Amino acid sequence: MNGILRFVGFALVVALTVALIATLAGCGSDPGERAATPLPKLDTFVVAADTATGGRAWDGTVEAVREAVLSAQTAGRVTAVDADVNDRVAAGQILLRLTVVEQQAGVDAARAQLRAAEASAVEAERQFQRFSALAKDNYVSRAQLDQIRSARDAANAARDAARAQLSSAGQNADYTTVRAPYAGIVSARRVEPGETVNPGQPLLTVYAPDDLRIEVRVPQSAAESIRAQPGARVLFDDGIAVDAREVVVYPAADPASHSVPVRVLLPRMAGAIAPGTTAKVVFPIGGDARALRVPTASVLRRGELTAVYVVKDGRVLLRQLRLGASAGGTVEVLAGLRAGDVVARDPEAAVQAIVLQRDAAGAGHG
Known part of the structure; x- marks a missing residue:
């Protein structure tokens, strides 16, 4: 439907322009007679080079x-989302919580394994001390002492591994609480309470506005x-x-x-x-003196057509343009206009002026 409306609008603009040309052409062979019909008052501006930027x-x-996409680092179900889009958050503030049942069970299991490993390490150390004392009086062989020393070292290594496992399990449990990495604004929220998330799934986005x-x-x-x-x-x-x-x-x-x-x-x-x-x-470097800019509101856009209405010799003409980048309510003109051209500020007002001028010309020759 929108495509049909754009096509009808484009056809109307073209028809009005063609009608204007045909009417002016039919008013007589004398150019002075064709220009005799005055153009209704129209708000215009003169195209000039873009020198205001000074560069x-x-x-x-x-x-x-600083923009952080906070992702899940452990699996779980979302129990609470304490921040929403546009919320200002402080560094370290809790933004989201996940279930911690499985992670806490892992912590408890790792803690129990550490206690067992510590007990084994203590017993292995005592055994080594006893064999060391016996070895001084040659009651045990050197090979037996080396074997007990190896058992002690293995028990100590198992204890250290159990400590590392407990630390890892504790960190995994901490991942169920998502905190703000720095003070900022929440710019995106991608989950709701009750959803199940997996490691790597985006949860929230926070950026520092300063x-x-x-x-x-x-x-x-x-x-x-x-x-x-x-x-x-x-x-x-x-x-x-x-x-x-x-x-x-x-x-x-x-x-x-x-x-x-x-x-x-x-x-x-x-x-x-x-x-x-x-x-x-x-x-602040040398600019291009040929660069031209016009107000964005003065540009007529109908489908593939991009143009402005140029006022010349008492007539309003449709001039197609090739545009560049837009900024600050203006757009750069790459082709279609020259410095000094007079352009209508409002395309709709220009169309009305064309119709009024055509009607006035028809009434004068009726």
């Missing part, structure tokens, strides 16, 4: 420097200029602009794209900027 800009996405960055890829020619002037200004779509805390240019280019990654560290900001937010990163 070259690339679009990027905000990501958290440590954010953006990574962009720039051409090799621009990378050297950025390395010489390691600074940047970050522009967000809501109008917020901040200076980068640090700019790190990678030492090598990507062999596939031949671009160089540049990491931009953001400062602490009062507003909440969430990972995944798009932003424009402007580096």
Whole structure:
């Protein structure tokens, strides 16, 4: 249904444009007569080169420097989830609990094995001390003493292994309590109480909101200029602009794209900027004077058609565009416009102006 509506909208735009051209063409052979019908008042702007940024800009996405996907490290059933999406949590705070029955049974068994191993080690040590005393008076042979020494060493090794087993069982029991690795915000929750989880299954995602960055890829020619002037200004779509805390240019280019990654560290900001937010990163290097930008709201999008309405010689013309990256409520124009072109701010108002001008021309020649 949506595809049909888009097709009908596109057909309407084309039909209106064709009708306008046909009407103006039928008003007479004199160009002055065709332009005699005035164009209704229309809000427009003049396309100019994008010099406000004072450098070259690339679009990027905000990501958290510290973001942890907390996964299950032991099997069990979820008994409680104490944190939800958007909750702020403290370092070490309990976020989720699993059943601990099987893990606790493992701890108890390991503790019993340790007690048995310790008793065996104590008895083996006593036996060795007795044989050592007898060996001084040659009541036992050297071979017997060596055999008792080996038995003692084996008992001590079994005791150490039992201690390690108890430590492992205790750690496995601790895995049933999931804690926050650092202070942050819960950005994802993937389980509910009652679910059975297995080792490696994602449970929650936590990120630190005060440590954010953006990574962009720039051409090799621009990378050297950025390395010489390691600074940047970050522009967000809501109008917020901040200076980068640090700019790190990678030492090598990507062999596939031949671009160089540049990491931009953001400062602490009062507003909440969430990972995944798009932003424009402007580096203070020589920009492209031919770069043009127009307001996103002025662009008409109908299926495969991307265009604006250009006002020229008292007429409104549909001009198809090839667009680039968008940021801050504007979009880069790669082809279709030149500096100095006059563009309607509202495509719908431009269509209405076309209809009014056509009706006025028809009434004047009726």
